[in-house]
Amino acid sequence: MEVVRSDRKSSSNDVVVSTLPLYRSAPPLEVRLEDFELFAMDRLRVLKGISDGLSRGKKPEEMENLAMDLWKANMRHLEATEGVNKDVISHFVLRLVYCRTEELRKWFLSMETALFRYRFHSKSSEAQRVLMSEFKLPYKPVSNAEFESVKDKLGQVARSMGQTLPAADAIFYKVPFEEVPELVAGRRVFIHKGHAYVAMNQVVSLVVTQFRSNLSKALILTNRKWTSTIREQEKDRLAPIVEALCTSYLGPDYSQPKEFAEISIKDIDQISKTSFPLCMRYLFEKVREDHHLKHGGRMQLGLFLKGVGLKLDDALAFWKAEFVPKVGAERFDKEYAYNIRHNYGREGKRTDYTPYSCQKIISSTPGVGDHHGCPYRHFSEENLRAALARMGVGSRVVEDVMDKVHNRHYQLACTLTFEAVHGSSCDAGINHPNQYFIDSQKILQSKNGSVA
Amino acid sequence: MTKEEAENERDDMLIDGPEETNALPDGFNANYLRIYYGKLFPHADIFKWMSYGNDGKHPACDKSYFGRREFSFTLENDIYIRFQSFNSVSELEHSIKEKCPLKIDIGPVYSVDPAKRHAYTQSGDNVFTPVERELVFDIDITDYDDVRYCCTGADVCLECWPLMTVAIKVIDTALRDDFGFNHILWVYSGRRGVHCWVCDGKARRLTNEQRAAIADYFRVYKGNENSNKKISLPGPVLHPFLARSYTEVLKGFFEAKLLSNQNLLSSEERYEKILEMIPDASVASELRGRWQDNKQSSMSKDDINVVRWEQLKYILQSGKQKVQGLRRCVEEIIFSFTYPRLDMEVSKHMNHLLKAPFCVHPKTGRVCVPIDPNNCDEFDPTTVPTLSQLLEELNKGGLRQDAESEWDRTSLGESVTFFRSTFLQPLLKSCKEETESSYNAKLQQSKNNLSW
Ligand code: SF4
Ligand SMILES: [Zn+2]
Numbered sequence: 001m002e003v004v005r006s007d008r009k010s011s012s013n014d015v016v017v018s019t020l021p022l023y024r025s026a027p028p029l030e031v032r033l034e035d036f037e038l039f040a041m042d043r044l045r046v047l048k049g050i051s052d053g054l055s056r057g058k059k060p061e062e063m064e065n066l067a068m069d070l071w072k073a074n075m076r077h078l079e080a081t082e083g084v085n086k087d088v089i090s091h092f093v094l095r096l097v098y099c100r101t102e103e104l105r106k107w108f109l110s111m112e113t114a115l116f117r118y119r120f121h122s123k124s125s126e127a128q129r130v131l132m133s134e135f136k137l138p139y140k141p142v143s144n145a146e147f148e149s150v151k152d153k154l155g156q157v158a159r160s161m162g163q164t165l166p167a168a169d170a171i172f173y174k175v176p177f178e179e180v181p182e183l184v185a186g187r188r189v190f191i192h193k194g195h196a197y198v199a200m201n202q203v204v205s206l207v208v209t210q211f212r213s214n215l216s217k218a219l220i221l222t223n224r225k226w227t228s229t230i231r232e233q234e235k236d237r238l239a240p241i242v243e244a245l246c247t248s249y250l251g252p253d254y255s256q257p258k259e260f261a262e263i264s265i266k267d268i269d270q271i272s273k274t275s276f277p278l279c280m281r282y283l284f285e286k287v288r289e290d291h292h293l294k295h296g297g298r299m300q301l302g303l304f305l306k307g308v309g310l311k312l313d314d315a316l317a318f319w320k321a322e323f324v325p326k327v328g329a330e331r332f333d334k335e336y337a338y339n340i341r342h343n344y345g346r347e348g349k350r351t352d353y354t355p356y357s358c359q360k361i362i363s364s365t366p367g368v369g370d371h372h373g374c375p376y377r378h379f380s381e382e383n384l385r386a387a388l389a390r391m392g393v394g395s396r397v398v399e400d401v402m403d404k405v406h407n408r409h410y411q412l413a414c415t416l417t418f419e420a421v422h423g424s425s426c427d428a429g430i431n432h433p434n435q436y437f438i439d440s441q442k443i444l445q446s447k448n449g450s451v452a
Numbered sequence: 453m454t455k456e457e458a459e460n461e462r463d464d465m466l467i468d469g470p471e472e473t474n475a476l477p478d479g480f481n482a483n484y485l486r487i488y489y490g491k492l493f494p495h496a497d498i499f500k501w502m503s504y505g506n507d508g509k510h511p512a513c514d515k516s517y518f519g520r521r522e523f524s525f526t527l528e529n530d531i532y533i534r535f536q537s538f539n540s541v542s543e544l545e546h547s548i549k550e551k552c553p554l555k556i557d558i559g560p561v562y563s564v565d566p567a568k569r570h571a572y573t574q575s576g577d578n579v580f581t582p583v584e585r586e587l588v589f590d591i592d593i594t595d596y597d598d599v600r601y602c603c604t605g606a607d608v609c610l611e612c613w614p615l616m617t618v619a620i621k622v623i624d625t626a627l628r629d630d631f632g633f634n635h636i637l638w639v640y641s642g643r644r645g646v647h648c649w650v651c652d653g654k655a656r657r658l659t660n661e662q663r664a665a666i667a668d669y670f671r672v673y674k675g676n677e678n679s680n681k682k683i684s685l686p687g688p689v690l691h692p693f694l695a696r697s698y699t700e701v702l703k704g705f706f707e708a709k710l711l712s713n714q715n716l717l718s719s720e721e722r723y724e725k726i727l728e729m730i731p732d733a734s735v736a737s738e739l740r741g742r743w744q745d746n747k748q749s750s751m752s753k754d755d756i757n758v759v760r761w762e763q764l765k766y767i768l769q770s771g772k773q774k775v776q777g778l779r780r781c782v783e784e785i786i787f788s789f790t791y792p793r794l795d796m797e798v799s800k801h802m803n804h805l806l807k808a809p810f811c812v813h814p815k816t817g818r819v820c821v822p823i824d825p826n827n828c829d830e831f832d833p834t835t836v837p838t839l840s841q842l843l844e845e846l847n848k849g850g851l852r853q854d855a856e857s858e859w860d861r862t863s864l865g866e867s868v869t870f871f872r873s874t875f876l877q878p879l880l881k882s883c884k885e886e887t888e889s890s891y892n893a894k895l896q897q898s899k900n901n902l903s904w
Contacts, residue, residue, distance in 0.1 A: 153692045160687040177631060178658065181665035187691040191669075194632025194654075295797055330530040338532070367796055368595050368673065 019127045020119055022134060022211070023218075027088045035086075036093055037241050042074040043090035044245070047111040054114070055359030055431075057377065057408040067118035096230070096238070097245045099222040103354060109219065113212045120204050132203060135210045139173040142197065147172065153190045154197055161188060171200045180205045262309045265318055271308075275440035277414060277433045278375045278387060279361060280304050286371045287319075291326035296364065296372040298336075300356055302343050307355035307434040312344045357432045358411050376401075376410040393420045482528055482552060484839050485812060489549050491858045492842060493810055494868055499541035501876055502558070504653075505883030507541075512891035520583075522559030522566045524805055525551055534559075535566040554814050557805035560585035561656075585802040587633075587655040587663060590795040591619045592645035599789045601714050601722070606644045606815075608833060611713045616646050617828045618705050619792035622697045623648065623670065624825040630693055631666065635879045637871075638823040640836060642813025646823060647806055651879055653886055660801055667799040669693070672791055683788045685780055698783060702790045707761065710789060717760040720744070729785050730768070732778055739764055809871070812839050821867040822875065837863045 049070040077083035098108035155165040177196040183189045183205050189196040272284045283301040287293045323332045343353045366373040388398050397420040404413035414430045422443050506517035524534040538544040560582035569580040593608050602611040627633045635651040717723045727736040798804045811820045817838040823831050845862040859865040
């Protein structure tokens with residue numbers, strides 16, 4: 001093991017370019033137990049803040065500002081070296097916390113990657129180049145002759161994004177398209193014969209891809225170490241802290257209904273009207289109406305119902321009753337039942353699938369014929385207004401809701417709806433459809449007092 | 453709805469699941485199918501293909517490769533068996549002949565033999581996971597119901613089939629020129645669409661994230677069932693891929709064919725749908741005014757659709773409409789009506805199953821034959837050989853008496869020959885080269901290691 005900073009020598013001794021740690025190996029620093037926990041909590045605040053920002057649908061620039069503010073508020077240290085130590089230590093502690101399940105790893109990986117992206121982006125171009133060389137990316141800038149031959153296309157791509165034409169001396173890297181999936185997905189690069197032409201101001205994508213894949217591999221290794229040795233060695237010291245850290249911040253995953261242990265099919269209609277958030281209410285109405293839902297809708301609603309407490313047998317009965325008029329019983333058993341059992345972890349990979357969070361639903365991309373997604377995000381204004389009216393939301397509140405929607409605060413819009421429908425406040429805000437459901441049931445039960 | 457209506461509706465309903473398989477129409481029954489699998493189905497070719505050269509003698513061949521591929525069968529008595537695997541061509545052939553599946557689906561290559569997956573799930577760590585999978589696309593005419601008036605649901609005719617042809621052209625060109633793929637197989641799905649298999653080594657090894665990036669690269673159709681804005685083409689110019697698709701394929705097809713074929717502007721109901729897409733109400737109403745007045749002007753021999761389209765273009769693109777949104781509007785209309793509509797989910801995940809080529813569609817009895825993307829205009833879904841036709845040809849002693857194989861005695865011969873000469877042989881050749889070069893690289897590396 002070596003000190004992370006020691007492998008990063010700047011070219012000249014007097015100008016030290018401040019870059020970023022790449023978290024290649026755990027620091028050989030002594031860490032006090034309190035710091036272990038405190039540092040980790042501070043970093044978690046940053047990651048959690050990023051996660052919230054993303055689920056609100058904030059734009060990239062807004063996200064960058066948000067991330068940098070969070071970083072300053074929680075991670076900055078008076079002394080630069082201390083700051084770097086805290087950065088590195090907290091990262092490695094959280095690796096332990098979030099290495100332990102697929103779900104946790106996924107969350108940590110995307111939040112750390114996002115954080116790295118914003119921090120990289122905020123660095124000077126000199127620092128960016130130093131970082132690029134630290135990643136040892138094997139790409140060379142496109143030669144002049146080649147640049148001339150594709151100049152028109154590069155200009156076309158730039159203009160398609162509303163940018164100006166690349167200057168004659170602009171640097172482009174030619175890389176396999178597989179290395180820059182996000183640029184490919186957004187059609188933000190020119191791609192020819194399998195190669196993407198990446199502009200200097202886009203290299204952040206290359207670096208981030210690299211960062212992500214390194215971290216992803218590292219998390220798997222950490223997980224192995226955790227299960228094979230650390231957990232046992234540290235069972236009295238670190239292990240309890242690690243366990244506590246992860247649940248305290250990610251929130252419950254709602255895969256196991258707890259508080260209202262069970263619902264049965266006959267209640268479901270009633271409950272859907274009183275306690276389902278709009279996204280689920282809508283899917284529920286749709287399946288009743290069309291006797292069919294495409295895959296995305298079946299997943300979103302199906303896992304939600306599982307979280308709500310619908311048992312596997314009831315779930316099968318419910319979907320069957322809905323689908324049979326359209327597809328017939330045989331086809332249902334053959335083509336759809338498998339998936340439902342799968343969601344309950346009875347077929348295929350034996351993992352339990354967890355209900356989707358708002359963030360996941362909001363960032364989904366429903367296509368033609370799809371009804372899933374978050375209505376606040378994916379409905380046209382007209383349809384959303386109509387849907388809210390059907391839920392009995394008054395016109396004044398509807399305006400407030402639309403206001404949040406226009407500012408892309410979808411979960412806040414949903415929270416306002418919740419409050420209007422229940423006539424009672426929801427301070428925590430809506431983060432998960434199953435949370436919406438649980439909070440709603442709590443309120444209704446306390447109102448009805450005696451209902452068992 | 454009466455019971456009969458419900459029954460009828462089953463025939464052409466819109467579903468995203470596997471196609472109907474239970475009813476056996478005239479000319480299709482299990483005995484016919486048995487003969488088909490016995491004499492005509494190209495087992496050996498499928499095996500060769502799915503082995504990707506690993507069935508050879510070269511020391512670098514991976515003998516376990518084909519055996520880790522998932523096949524799944526849909527059997528006659530509504531039995532759906534997943535996770536079938538075979539270790540040799542004779543095992544595959546024997547199983548198909550014995551089980552006589554109505555449909556054969558092909559899944560990914562897993563890390564371990566899928567038939568033995570349960571033995572591995574015990575050991576934790578998710579070792580049973582897909583490792584390779586062709587990049588696949590599924591395009592279905594039922595997703596075009598809002599832009600065709602000749603048919604709905606699963607029906608297709610020669611008026612609307614060209615929408616599929618256009619999709620093939622756009623996607624095929626991009627896969628080759630942009631992404632640099634070479635080994636691409638297009639297949640008629642037997643009834644209402646086409647499938648595409650991209651089989652290059654680098655395509656098979658794409659991660660889910662990279663697959664999603666490619667799918668998103670192709671995505672312009674942002675609408676879902678709850679918002680009007682279906683196409684969004686932001687930016688002052690089109691990305692080179694979209695620009696090429698537009699000028700080389702979509703524009704010509706829309707103006708020369710679709711417009712008149714589907715009578716897109718002939719009646720009020722239809723032209724309203726297009727006027728709706730014009731963001732400027734005054735322009736829309738100007739056109740509406742003209743079109744309502746000149747209903748009777750049938751003196752001109754010109755097609756009314758074309759005349760109106762020219763008027764619309766003139767108004768939207770004439771000098772006074774400096775507003776960029778309006779100029780872009782013509783493109784948006786054309787894209788909405790003609791741009792390929794992909795089933796995104798199928799392409800994004802490695803573990804999606806897709807029907808094998810040369811299966812027989814149980815509803816139509818037609819064979820899922822390959823389509824030549826270079827001559828896709830000539831492809832006519834209504835003349836694809838059917839099961840009963842093929843058996844008749846066999847019974848009659850064949851089309852050609854001197855035929856070397858059973859295929860050549862039937863009209864399937866052409867398809868099998870096409871499959872081999874334009875797809876399978878070039879594919880296997882490059883697999884061989886790839887195996888050799890990776891083997892040599894490994895040798896070189898181990899030599900280097902020794903000297904070091
Ligand atoms: S904010 Fe969450 S709970 Fe509310 S509708 Fe959207 S996805 Fe559903
Ligand atoms: Zn038609």
